[in-house]
Amino acid sequence: MTTITTGSGVARRRSRTPRKPSLIGLAYVAPALAGLLALYIVPLAGTFQLSLSETGPFGDSTFTGLDNYRRLAGDADFWLALRNSATYTAIVLLGIPIAVVLAALIHSVDRFNNLYRVLFFLPVVTLPVAVGMVWRYIYNGEFGILNQALGLVGIDGPNWVADPAVAIYAVSVVGIWTSLGTNIIILGAGLRGVPKELLEASSMDGAGPVRQFVSVTLPLLSPSIFFVLTLSIISSLQMFDLIYVMIGRGSTAESGAQTMVYRFFQQSFVEYDQGYGAANAIVLLTLIMIVTAVQFRLQRKWVFYG
Amino acid sequence: MRKWIAAAMVATMALVAGCSSTDSADDGPVTLTYGVWSQEETMQKLVDAFQAQNPNVKVKLQVNPWTDYWTKLQVGAQGGTAPDAFWMLGDRFQTYASNKQLLPLDDAIKQANIDLAVYPKPLVDLFTLDGKHYGLPKDFDTIGLWYNKQLFDAAGVKHPTADWTWAEVQAAAAKLTNKSAGVYGITAPLNRQEGFYNTIAQAGGSVISSDGKKSGYDDPKTQAGLQYWVDFVRKGHSPTLQQMADTEAVAQFENGKVAMYYGGSFYAQRFHENTALRSKVDVTVLPKGETRATVINGIQNVGYAKSKHPEQLRKFLLFLGGEEAAKIQAATGAVIPAYKDTQQAWVTSMPEFNLKAFLDEIPYGVVYPVSANTAVWNKFEEDSLAPAWEGKQSVPEAAGKLAREMNEALAKE
Structure with missing residues (x-):
């Protein structure tokens, strides 16, 4: 408390002289600030307040303190959803090494360079719902082409998106597929930033292509990899659309494959339990912030800003 | 700084006021919205028939697919933007009625001398809470x-x-x-x-x-x-x-x-x-x-308690539950209308099927189980x-x- 008062006192004293310019500056950022306030800060505060309440179906609420959070801790479904989100994120992260290799391959060929980029980028610009629908058909246990292809080699495939034991993995593979494009573009830009002289120097020193990639390219690419990693983790932990479209309500795999955001949606908008849903959302937000903070800590150890 | 904030707030208020000022016109034609999840063509026919009889009321159809219908309706009811009239199902009815989201219709039913016996009894019961009625049955299914x-x-x-x-x-x-x-x-x-x-x-x-x-x-x-x-x-x-x-x-x-x-x-x-x-x-x-x-089971047409035009809305709801509306729906084959003696048109609309079977079952129909x-x-x-x-x-x-x-x-x- 005391530190805050002294802090603002210092700020006030310091800002006394350039008062006019700061007003104009504020005017310039006001539209952005208003947007931030109205679209993020206020809803966030509202969500937090909601998470401390027991809510009725039409917005009436009573303050119940930390009850919703206590309920979360003892809710097996919550832990299952958390595990599913973690599994999904872990699998989608496996796509990053794939993206690195693909980006390097695309970078190394001279012809049709952009064509490859466009092809890999197509899933990114496709509507997630359309992607989900198409994959749902591919995965269909009886008529899907995946099981038909497996049948040719004598494998009897499962009901990929209806079997709770495999559904989350099946969805994760689609997650890799959809995120590949963005990652390749970002990593490709990073690859272009690797100075040719360094590569030439290393080959003069006798490094083969693999050694060159590992010892020169990768370290210089690490800032891009870090960026891709951070974004992937955040977006994977927030995954909702694929589950909603590919598995959906009432499916045999629904409760087995639900993710954090899917559960939040169910609680808030299907089961009319918005206070509980809000608590779920706040926990997810906290989790994402912690994971991201940890990553920024760890990056000092492995990211190389040449 | 305070001046700036004040200015920004005034500007925002002006914007908000500008958006809502169109609603205050009283004497001009009134616009009602009608939320449904399917049967778009048939519902448009009902709306057209109602508008022809009530030139001062315009009805706008809002079709939300089944998967989003209830989510949107609930959020709309919470935020005061739900449609004026909308479809209701038995398993959701008590939640809405007990939370005072629905427009009571008992007085209007009494004034218009409507005999509820023209509808199958299980349907009327399904949509009655504490003896109060909030709408008229639209159709039913067996x-x-x-x-x-x-x-x-x-x-x-x-x-x-x-x-x-x-x-x-x-x-x-x-x-x-x-x-x-x-x-x-x-x-x-x-x-x-x-x-x-x-x-x-x-x-x-x-x-x-x-x-x-x-x-x-x-x-x-x-x-x-x-x-x-x-x-x-x-x-x-x-x-x-x-x-x-x-x-x-x-x-x-x-x-x-x-x-x-x-x-x-x-x-x-x-x-x-x-x-x-x-x-x-x-x-x-x-x-x-x-x-x-x-x-x-069946659909009931109900009204939103916070509608700005309750009088016109009641009129529209009574029309939707009436004989004429039932006949229009039966003829298109969309559903079995709930109104007595209008169902035959539905049966003959698809002569390839033995649709009479669905009507034969009415005497032993059991009401769809619900609670609060x-x-x-x-x-x-x-x-x-x-x-x-x-x-x-x-x-x-x-x-x-x-x-x-x-x-x-x-x-x-």
């Missing part, structure tokens, strides 16, 4: 036994008739199942309205006590109604739950992979529009268990009964657990 004539003929099994019982369905399902051709005798989805709610009533059991306070799932008779479906899956005469999660049961029937399907009257139009299917399928009344029964917070135990039903369908638990085990969970939830209502 469940029938749809069957694929081609598959029956190919297997040399006689077509189902009105006097079939459970035993005949079981025998036919066994004969019709042809694993090598990928054909199943019947589908046994985990479906309330079209599935186990019917057989529970036919077995003499109940889902919920008539006062809505106790679960009926611990009753052996109720469990017999569940066992009927589980047996089809266990014997391999129905696709598994997982197969039906991949490909909807009704789609399997439409694809000719399944010979029998317990389905609602609301599928008649869909099957009829499918020209490849139209000549292959027909329907009869539900087979008899211990007794005869079908779930009767139906959605809560509906979820328990899905979660607890699935293991029985999948063969992981016996029916008494699964249903016993469900009864305990449901009783706990009902005690809190």
Whole structure:
């Protein structure tokens, strides 16, 4: 408390002289600030307040303190959803090494360079719902082409998106597929930033292509990899659309494959339990912030800003 | 700084005021919105007919697909932007009515001298809370036994008739199942309205006590109604739950992979529009268990309590529940209208099907089971009964657990 008062006192004293310019500056950022306030800060505060309440179906609420959070801790479904989100994120992260290799391959060929980029980028610009629908058909246990292809080699495939034991993995593979494009573009830009002289120097020193990639390219690419990693983790932990479209309500795999955001949606908008849903959302937000903070800590150890 | 904030706030207020100022005009034509999830063409015809009689009222149709309908409606009701008139179902009705989201209609019904006896009684009861009425029934549906004539003929099994019982369905399902051709005798989805709610009533059991306070799932008779479906899956005469999660049961029937399907009257139009299917399928009344029964359910037109034009809205709601509106709907074949003696037009609208069967069932129709917070135990039903369908638990085990969970939830209502 005391530190805050002294802090603002210092700020006030310091800002006394350039008062006019700061007003104009504020005017310039006001539209952005208003947007931030109205679209993020206020809803966030509202969500937090909601998470401390027991809510009725039409917005009436009573303050119940930390009850919703206590309920979360003892809710097996919550832990299952958390595990599913973690599994999904872990699998989608496996796509990053794939993206690195693909980006390097695309970078190394001279012809049709952009064509490859466009092809890999197509899933990114496709509507997630359309992607989900198409994959749902591919995965269909009886008529899907995946099981038909497996049948040719004598494998009897499962009901990929209806079997709770495999559904989350099946969805994760689609997650890799959809995120590949963005990652390749970002990593490709990073690859272009690797100075040719360094590569030439290393080959003069006798490094083969693999050694060159590992010892020169990768370290210089690490800032891009870090960026891709951070974004992937955040977006994977927030995954909702694929589950909603590919598995959906009432499916045999629904409760087995639900993710954090899917559960939040169910609680808030299907089961009319918005206070509980809000608590779920706040926990997810906290989790994402912690994971991201940890990553920024760890990056000092492995990211190389040449 | 304060000046800036004040200026910004004034600007925002002006914007907001600008948006809402159009609503205040009193004497000009009034616009009502009408929220529905399907039957767009038929509903537009109703709206046109109403507007022709009421030049001062405009009605705008808002169609939200089924998957989003309830989510949007609930958010809209909470935020004050729900449509003026909208469709309501029995399992949601009490939640809305008990939270004062619906416009009471009793005075208007009395003033207009409307006799509620023109509607099937279970439907009126379904939408009555504490003796109060909030709308008039729009349509209703009953469940029938749809069957694929081609598959029956190919297997040399006689077509189902009105006097079939459970035993005949079981025998036919066994004969019709042809694993090598990928054909199943019947589908046994985990479906309330079209599935186990019917057989529970036919077995003499109940889902919920008539006062809505106790679960009926611990009753052996109720469990017999569940066992009927589980047996089809266990014997391999129905696709598994997982197969039906991949490909909807009704789609399997439409694809000719399944010979029998317990389905609602609301599928008649869909099957009829499918020209490849139209000549292959027909329907009869539900087979008899211990007794005869079908779930009767329907849509009710209700009004939003916070509507800005309650007077015009009441008029519109009464029109939607009236005889003229019923006749328009029957003629298009979209649904069975709830209004007395207007149903014949629906039956003749699709002469290829024995639609009369759906009307023959009305006398033994049972009301769709609901309580104040139906959605809560509906979820328990899905979660607890699935293991029985999948063969992981016996029916008494699964249903016993469900009864305990449901009783706990009902005690809190």
